[in-house]
Amino acid sequence: MSQPYTSTLQDEIALPGFTGAVHRPGQDGYDELRRSLNPTVDARPALVAEAYGVADVRAALLTARAHGVPFAVQSTGHGTHAACDGGVLVRTSPMASVLVDPVRRVARVGPGARWSAVLAAAAPFGLAPLSGSAPSVGVTGYTLGGGLGWLARKHGFAADSVVRAEVLLADGRHVTASSSSHPELFWALRGGGGGFGVVTSLEFRLYPVSRVYAGFAYFPIEAAAGLVHAYRSWIDDAPDEISTAVVLKRMPAGGPLPGRHVAMLKVMHAGEAAEARRLLAPLWRAAGPALLDETRAMAYADAAMGGTPNRHMDMFDTVPGEVADILVRAAETAQTVEIRHWGGAMGRPGPDAGPVSHRSTKLSVIVDTPVPGLAEELRPYANGGTFLNFLSDPRRTADAYGAADYRRLRDVKRAYDPDGFFRVGHVVPA
Numbered sequence: 001m002s003q004p005y006t007s008t009l010q011d012e013i014a015l016p017g018f019t020g021a022v023h024r025p026g027q028d029g030y031d032e033l034r035r036s037l038n039p040t041v042d043a044r045p046a047l048v049a050e051a052y053g054v055a056d057v058r059a060a061l062l063t064a065r066a067h068g069v070p071f072a073v074q075s076t077g078h079g080t081h082a083a084c085d086g087g088v089l090v091r092t093s094p095m096a097s098v099l100v101d102p103v104r105r106v107a108r109v110g111p112g113a114r115w116s117a118v119l120a121a122a123a124p125f126g127l128a129p130l131s132g133s134a135p136s137v138g139v140t141g142y143t144l145g146g147g148l149g150w151l152a153r154k155h156g157f158a159a160d161s162v163v164r165a166e167v168l169l170a171d172g173r174h175v176t177a178s179s180s181s182h183p184e185l186f187w188a189l190r191g192g193g194g195g196f197g198v199v200t201s202l203e204f205r206l207y208p209v210s211r212v213y214a215g216f217a218y219f220p221i222e223a224a225a226g227l228v229h230a231y232r233s234w235i236d237d238a239p240d241e242i243s244t245a246v247v248l249k250r251m252p253a254g255g256p257l258p259g260r261h262v263a264m265l266k267v268m269h270a271g272e273a274a275e276a277r278r279l280l281a282p283l284w285r286a287a288g289p290a291l292l293d294e295t296r297a298m299a300y301a302d303a304a305m306g307g308t309p310n311r312h313m314d315m316f317d318t319v320p321g322e323v324a325d326i327l328v329r330a331a332e333t334a335q336t337v338e339i340r341h342w343g344g345a346m347g348r349p350g351p352d353a354g355p356v357s358h359r360s361t362k363l364s365v366i367v368d369t370p371v372p373g374l375a376e377e378l379r380p381y382a383n384g385g386t387f388l389n390f391l392s393d394p395r396r397t398a399d400a401y402g403a404a405d406y407r408r409l410r411d412v413k414r415a416y417d418p419d420g421f422f423r424v425g426h427v428v429p430a
Helices: 054-067 115-125 139-144 183-189 221-237 273-287 321-330 374-378 394-400 403-416
Strands: 047-050 071-074 088-091 098-101 106-109 162-168 174-177 198-205 211-220 242-250 261-269 296-299 312-316 336-341 363-367
Touching: 054 071, 054 088, 054 162, 054 198, 098 115, 106 115, 115 139, 139 198, 162 183, 174 183, 183 403, 211 221, 211 273, 221 242, 221 261, 221 273, 221 321, 221 336, 242 273, 261 273, 312 374, 321 336, 321 374
Parallel strands: 047 088, 071 088
Antiparallel strands: 098 106, 106 198, 162 174, 162 198, 211 261, 211 296, 242 261, 242 336, 312 363, 336 363
16 A cells, blocks of 8 residues: 655645635545545545536646646546555535537536436436446546446447546546547547546436346355256347346355355346346256345346456457366356456457457356466466456556557657656647
8 A cells, every 4th residue: 555645745746726616634524525435546646626617627737747747637446556645636526517419319428427326317217328237336537448337238338328428638638539529539538437537527328227127036055056057058049138247256244145155146137027037038047946036127227236346357269168167166266257258249340449349248157256276277268358438457457458558659649648647647749
């Protein structure tokens, strides 16, 4: 962990023109607002500034430039993977506006908006965003990193649905990025992360989804091998409307089946319940009777699917039986092993799609506990890629992209941030 920031620079940095609250070390709110949800990040910025508008963000940015200190932006803390020690950390949580245009089927949100607010605003019109696994996730960081949600097999990555972004550049200019304005910047933002500017407003498409069949079904861990092997072939014929994951998990003390080691099936089907049950029947037969079945028809806004903390991730274009066997063995040590189906619309990008890469991925595997030898066992079968939203190590940012996209991203970085002002976190170098 980083050490407490002790320089007197924190007392020297003033924010002329800044209207929001400013928190310095030792003051109320500082420790809470600097915190990331990544437990390995213990940031010690010189100050944390709560921005209430674009002018506040610009004032903080220009101040950091003037003092030559790091600059970072954080909304909910979900995507914070590097410390902004000694720098200016801007919290955009107060900039949480959400506007829905039901005729155009688009939402326009501020950089502090969370998916819960978008879901609530869109639901009365029978519309849904391509949101993340949990309503508490911030919209902007999730989308800039690609955005893999439970409607992605049907409608693609969240980044693919962005139609416009307002962006504060490293030199303080405020521009609109779209297919017709700053098109190279627009391309980079849709999956390239936040290293090209501060997005102060994001506009994206919504989809006519109001109800889904979703939830979790739990089976004895003894059924894991049969379920995982059946899943390998079952996904080949799964329609785009259904998204699933198999999770081998030791259940926590709170919640259903406390302390039980289970094979869990996560399901979301954008269609009728009867059709979902028909599609899932082969997996039920492979796993045997469920210990507990919580799948049901529900409003999309209520279908929080949850995620798995990432200590190890691999992606696979093909899934031989050896991989299934390795993962079942890994579950004997790990707290959680999640095997998630990709494909569908994610693998069919439009001609103007952004740099979300490794679209040929068939399955991803996330393990939340270090398992000795697991990486070495899986390496011969994995495609070597990763996904920015799931990547906690900024040293591996390049692995989230194909070679051609990464070269293009570096060109965009040179054009819009030539001196590398944005350098904290997942950043493509100039």
